[in-house]
Amino acid sequence: MTETLTEEKVFELAEAVAVDKNLLILGLKLGFKEPKVKMYISTNKRNESSEGTSSMLFDWKRKTPRAQQIPDLIKALNESGFAELVDDFFPSGLAGGVATHAVSAVNPSTAASNTDNAHVSTERLVTDGEITRLASRLPYGRYSQLCEELGFHYNSAQSILVKHQRDSTAAFKEVLQEWKDKGGFMVDLDTALKNSDLGGLIHVYKK
Known part of the structure; x- marks a missing residue:
């Protein structure tokens, strides 16, 4: 069964990346043009909130097939400097069949120790x-x-x-x-x- 990208998770992710310097890169990786991403970022600054980031993620979610949402989002996060958020928001390690950056040759005893x-x-x-x-x-x-x-x-x-x-x-x-x-x-x-x-x-x- 394909994992669902819930509205709650989108809002939480929007807050986590709202003031990060790599937000522009994330927007570009999600397929938006630079002027559009800057518009979302300016909404954040104007309202002192993550409203612009939320709008960006929901706009992207609406145009992305459900089965591709999590795999594509993980890829964009990894490629724009938010790899650590993948572990946090998609802790299963596999989302929609795509392995995250940290899932490879993990020693079970080491994992337990960690x-x-x-x-x-x-x-x-x-x-x-x-x-x-x-x-x-x-x-x-x-x-x-x-x-x-x-x-x-x-x-x-x-x-x-x-x-x-x-x-x-x-x-x-x-x-x-x-x-x-x-x-x-x-x-x-x-x-x-x-x-x-x-x-x-x-x-x-x-x-």
Whole structure:
């Protein structure tokens, strides 16, 4: 049975890539002309959301045969610098008969070991590298909500955002760093991400 590309997954993916520098490349790989992709990106910036990216993905989905949607999307993600999202959004490793970039000669014992390590790692402090990786993926539209989940008052969060001239990546990085310095554990960050509808990024920042 062919796996279905659900609306929920499209919205989650749209949020995950909304502010990424490779979004233009993804749009081109999905078959859109550059002016059209830039129009979608400008909608994101104008509305400070992932609305433009959602429109792009749904427009592409409507014109793509159902059986080809997931295979074609995986191919486009891999070729535009979003290979890590394939693991997160299509964890089965095979989608529509197409293998993802990480499915080849996996040693079962190694896979089991990695799973165990991933579980244990949630009880440790978040690293600076993980903060940098996550900050670059977080969408502007979820800034206030995630800050609240991490224990920041609205005014404090907005002050940090204004300080960085509304550059959400820089603001997120400062918020996360400050939260980490107070003893931020990975398990708590994961919970905050889930509560902010950003659970799709949990596996991404840990790579």
